[in-house]
Amino acid sequence: MRKAISKQSKNTVLLEKEKLDILQESKKQIKDIVQTIREPLMVLDPQLRITFANQSFYKVFKVNKKETIGKKIYNLGNKQWNISGLKGLLGKILPANKFFNNYEVKHKFPAIGEKIMLLNARRLDGVQMILLAIEDITARKKTEEALRISNEYNKSVIETIREPFLVVLDKEYKVVFANKAFYRIFKTNPKDTENHLIYDLGNKQWDIPKLHELFEKILTKGLVFKDFMIEHSFPKLGHKIMLMSARKIKEYPDMPNKILLSISDVTEINLAKRRLAKAYQDLMSLDNLKSQFLIMTSHELKTPITPIMIQAQMLLEGSIGKLTSEQKKSAEIILRNMTRLNELIEDIFDISKIQSNQLKLDGEREDIDRCISEAVESMKPAASKKNIRFNIKMPNLPKLMFDKNRISQVLTNLIGNAIKFTPKNRNVTIETLKQKNDILIKIKDEGVGIEQKYIKKLFEPFFQIQPSYAMKEEGTGLGLSISKGIIERHGGKIWAESKKGKGSTFFFTLPLKRSRGK
């Protein structure tokens, strides 16, 4: 019996020994595993004394084996590990549960500073061990915090921008975030906006076909769109013209794409532009109307002038009866002033035609030399009054296509001016020159010259260097601008060159070949 017992007890002892060996082996294996793990890890006994810690633990928490093994965890490093969070976990959760996962514990260690740790524990009852893994997530947390701050920063930038209005959408076009300006302009709030489909905003006011089109474009093709004009009548907000730009953005590297939509309200500026365009058109048609009015008026005015001038001329001729010298003087005054009135009307008529682009030319192939000679001839009486001689240099020129009456008008105007500004007993020089594509005509006076600042203005309607001068002499101040209109209508150019004190020269060209229709 005893033998049997003894045998049995021997067996039991053997068994116990075997068991112990296996246990020791298991513990060793666990230690080996723990050692190879890169995260700080320790093995505690049920009394929470450290039986083993891996290299990583010593490294991260800057402690050595001697200070660690056999110590109760709370007493580690001069009770640095006396962490209330840890006490709760090990003292309450672990006795009740086999494990706990991912508990974040933040603790300021006097020696190594603040650490944020992620704690994981396993109660291994078979080997009477507690495995405690302490992941140092301080760096990761810092990065996350930096990202959060940067994100916050971006948001506040977006937030404070007055315009454009920014909306961040997720890939399903739901609003993640919109800035204050957006809420203000579109009279809405975050509650009715965030997490809502953009098309559904404001009772589907935003269900704009063109917006669908744009999003589909960028999302399917991965494109960016910029300054796309969308015009939409919002039931509540009224008609809006918006410039939209959108691009895909990422908040974090591994996050799905979002869409940053920027909306500029260009309603006012566009309406202003349209009003301006309309006003311009109105002005143009008004200007045209003015020209039409002047053209019509000048026709109407010539009707009463016609019989007055016939009568005055007949009186002067004596064909109605012989006049006394006083009567003759009276008729002369009537005729002279009617002639001047007629010229003024002609000028107004011409400038109206030119300005409304209606000046018609009556062209034939003509001799320009003869046209110049005739103009000079007609101006001789005026020149001889001041004893001004004409100095004419004309080579033989080919015939060209031009409106003889109109070119005579230009020549008379330019020669008339030259006489007007040339002092007594001096010369007016007229020269022609055949150039490659045109004929150049120069009319030079020996007057006081024109200041450079006036040179270009000379050809503007109603421009007079000395306004009062025009009142004494004949002229409306339209002569040069009419001449310009006539020459340009012929396809030529007109300009002046002058040096103060050295006289002025007026130039114009007439193309050798005039295009048809002009």
Add this chain to the structure above:
Amino acid sequence: MKKKVLIVDDEEDILTSVAMLINNMGYEAKTANNGKKALEMLKKQKFDLVLLDILMPGISGREVLENIREYPKLKNQKAAFLTVVKLSEYGRDIMKKKLKPVDYFQKPINVSDFRRRIKKILG
């Protein structure tokens, strides 16, 4: 026998003034203040020249001349325009084609120039 000139214009004072000029030259002036009356007169009696205003209410001077040219008896009627419209504005084609006016006077006229050209037409 004095040569006869018909003056057509809707403005009475122009009619009177031009008629004075024509009469003064030794011709006989008759007047019509609209196109319809002018055509009636032309069909009734012979005129050596008809001076036509263009812009008139009712039948225009151009239409009067077109009517004249369509009427066989008046096919060779001498006619000239006397108008405020510049020839270049009206278009030179009015001087060609079937209308064949003998001259084109622009209002207001220079009396001596007018006389010279009228004499040339009437001889």
